[in-house]
Amino acid sequence: MTAINVLRLERLVVGNLDEVNLDVAPGDIVCLSGASGSGKSRLLRAVADLESHGGEVWLAGRAQSTMPAHRWRRRVMLVPAESQWWSDRVGEHFPGGIEDDDLDALGFEREVMSWQVGRLSSGEKQRLALLRGISRRPSALLLDEPTANLDEAATRRVEAWLQAKIRGSGWPVLWVAHDKEQIARVAYRHLHIDGSRLLAQAVATWM
Amino acid sequence: MDVIELSWWQLALAASMVFVLAGCTAVMRLGMSRSLLIAALRTVVQLALIGLVLEALFAAERLVWVALMALAMLLIAGREVMARQKRSLKGGWAFGIGTLAMFLSSFTVTILTLTVIIGPDPWYRPQYAIPLLGMMLGNTMTGVALALDRLTDTAWQQRTVIENRLMLGQPWQEAIGGIRREAMRSGLMPMINAMAAAGVVSLPGMMTGQILAGTSPALAVKYQILVMFTITLGTGFGTLAAVAAGSRRLFDSRERLRLDRLSAPRE
Numbered sequence: 001m002t003a004i005n006v007l008r009l010e011r012l013v014v015g016n017l018d019e020v021n022l023d024v025a026p027g028d029i030v031c032l033s034g035a036s037g038s039g040k041s042r043l044l045r046a047v048a049d050l051e052s053h054g055g056e057v058w059l060a061g062r063a064q065s066t067m068p069a070h071r072w073r074r075r076v077m078l079v080p081a082e083s084q085w086w087s088d089r090v091g092e093h094f095p096g097g098i099e100d101d102d103l104d105a106l107g108f109e110r111e112v113m114s115w116q117v118g119r120l121s122s123g124e125k126q127r128l129a130l131l132r133g134i135s136r137r138p139s140a141l142l143l144d145e146p147t148a149n150l151d152e153a154a155t156r157r158v159e160a161w162l163q164a165k166i167r168g169s170g171w172p173v174l175w176v177a178h179d180k181e182q183i184a185r186v187a188y189r190h191l192h193i194d195g196s197r198l199l200a201q202a203v204a205t206w207m
Numbered sequence: 208m209d210v211i212e213l214s215w216w217q218l219a220l221a222a223s224m225v226f227v228l229a230g231c232t233a234v235m236r237l238g239m240s241r242s243l244l245i246a247a248l249r250t251v252v253q254l255a256l257i258g259l260v261l262e263a264l265f266a267a268e269r270l271v272w273v274a275l276m277a278l279a280m281l282l283i284a285g286r287e288v289m290a291r292q293k294r295s296l297k298g299g300w301a302f303g304i305g306t307l308a309m310f311l312s313s314f315t316v317t318i319l320t321l322t323v324i325i326g327p328d329p330w331y332r333p334q335y336a337i338p339l340l341g342m343m344l345g346n347t348m349t350g351v352a353l354a355l356d357r358l359t360d361t362a363w364q365q366r367t368v369i370e371n372r373l374m375l376g377q378p379w380q381e382a383i384g385g386i387r388r389e390a391m392r393s394g395l396m397p398m399i400n401a402m403a404a405a406g407v408v409s410l411p412g413m414m415t416g417q418i419l420a421g422t423s424p425a426l427a428v429k430y431q432i433l434v435m436f437t438i439t440l441g442t443g444f445g446t447l448a449a450v451a452a453g454s455r456r457l458f459d460s461r462e463r464l465r466l467d468r469l470s471a472p473r474e
Contacts, residue, residue: 048374049461069462074376084371086385136376 005060007047007076007140007172013054014046015039018196020055024140024172029163031183032176033201034193040176041081043193044142047174048078059140059172077138081145081176083129085117090128098135105161106131107154122149127158134165141166141173147182159186210420222247264333273331277314277340284309284348291352294359294469296456304452305351312445313343320437342413342434343441346398350442351449354394358453359469361386369464379458387454394446398439405435 007024014020017039024030032040046053049069057064057076064072087093091113103110106127120128126149133141146162147155163186166173177183183190183203190201225247229240264272285306295301317340321327327335362369365386372382380387405411414431418424459465 050370050373050463052459052461052463068378070373070376070378073374077376078374080371080374082367084368086365086368086372132375 003060005139005170005172006058007174008058009047009055010058011055012043012046012057014051015042016196017043017193017198020198022191022198024174026170026172027167028188029166029173029175029186030189030191031187032174032191032193033178033183038193040193041144044078044144044174044176047142048073048076050078074136075139076142077133077136077140078142079129079133079144079146081126081148083125083132085120085125088117089113090115090117090120093128093132094135096135096137098131102131102134102161102165106158123151123154126150127154130158130162139171141171141175143173143175145176145178148178155182162186222251261333261337264337268329268333270329270331273333273336276333276337280341280344281306281310281313284344287348288352288355292356292359293472294363295355296359296453297468297470300456300468301355304449304456305348305355308351308445308449308452309344309347311448312441312443313340313347316437316441316444317343320433324433338413339434339437343438346438347441347445349397350394350446353397354390354446354450355453357393358386358390358450359457361389362454362457362464363466363469366464366466373462373464379462379464380454382464383454383457387450390450390454391446394450395439395443398442402435402439405431411435 005026009020009022012020012022020043022030032043034040042051045051047057049057049064049072059072059076064076067075085093094113098113100110103112108127108131112128126146130143130146143162147158150158159182165171175186177186187203190203191198192201193199225243229243232238232243233240260276264276285302288305288309289295289301292301296304317336318330320339321336322330325335330336362383369382369386373379401409401411411431411434413434414424414427417427417430422430456468457465
């Protein structure tokens with residue numbers, strides 16, 4: 001048994017996909033692409049144990065099924081494409097607070113914590129959802145189109161911040177993306193869902 | 208003082224006035240006369256039958272019959288709880304949870320009230336046991352039905368919020384905490400309103416009945432306060448149990464939201 005922070009999908013079966021076997025090493029970003037409805041989001045939900053599935057998922061040598069589900073999800077943090085905000089103010093969703101550096105990096109002032117949730121734009125929600133996810137101190141990240149609602153400049157900013165965070169913290173990451181250029185910029189490996197199969201794609205050689 | 212005797216022809220007089228009302232709504236084409244008359248007829252038949260049953264029950268004064276009557280009332284109330292929900296739990300869970308919650312709270316509180324507080328002899332004396340249990344079940348039923356309906360419907364509407372909270376690593380109790388509070392509130396609100404309005408806005412039915420039957424208002428008021436409190440206890444604990452069991456049933460052992468356990472909405 002190893003304590004290295006590897007995310008391992010072992011004979012994972014969900015939806016129409018064949019068995020998925022995949023190792024994601026600490027600090028690595030594995031991009032997933034595929035047509036809409038191909039099962040990318042369901043695969044992420046199964047890894048987070050929000051969807052019933054066959055097979056097993058391991059993180060740092062501990063099996064998903066041996067851990068209470070909410071503790072697993074706290075460690076293997078899924079950030080959905082459409083985030084939900086249930087309290088009135090942004091800050092109430094950050095019980096553990098947030099580093100000022102991270103706020104700065106995504107272009108927020110400190111006052112954002114006192115903002116009304118109702119006035120957030122979709123782009124602000126998306127960036128805040130990423131901050132909210134990492135504020136829970138996860139050990140691995142599952143990102144479902146983390147830049148879907150962002151313009152080009154904001155996308156680059158979020159990518160750079162995420163890459164630095166991921167490398168610095170040694171998180172294994174599954175990242176669902178549509179944009180080929182984004183995949184080329186961030187992916188260490190790229191898997192494409194084609195029907196029921198998960199096919200490895202070539203990634204930019206400079207990686 | 209005795210109650211003034213009421214004969215059937217006097218009731219027929221009241222019934223004829225209901226017919227007049229039905230006639231008026233028919234003339235104005237409001238489409239209410241049919242359901243009005245059917246409901247009036249149901250009142251007569253149901254109350255006449257229950258009158259016969261109670262006469263027999265009071266004459267026999269046997270624990271078995273009282274218990275059987277109580278069981279019948281409980282099962283009918285359980286069916287009502289299930290029928291009043293927009294999206295109920297499938298597979299008999301709505302009936303099971305509702306009935307068990309009402310059984311635990313209504314029966315416990317009624318038996319405690321009879322044995323410890325009022326103390327008739329024998330303790331199951333039907334004149335006390337049946338009306339008390341009836342008021343208890345009727346109100347607990349409303350509370351449990353409202354709370355379960357609010358719980359399942361709000362959980363369905365806020366499913367993405369609940370799931371997002373689960374993704375952030377919240378235990379299921381926390382992820383549905385706000386909705387559980389809402390459900391508790393809607394279950395208890397009718398009783399809280401009734402207590403707040405008692406004597407100011409409305410004269411409670413039981414007290415009015417006792418006063419009509421010749422009880423002194425001071426004693427009738429004491430009984431009414433006792434009944435209000437016991438009903439609140441029954442409704443409160445019943446709603447609590449139903450919300451706890453119902454919300455647990457919305458999640459599986461891996462704390463996933465399982466809305467597939469709810470039936471399709473009914474209109």
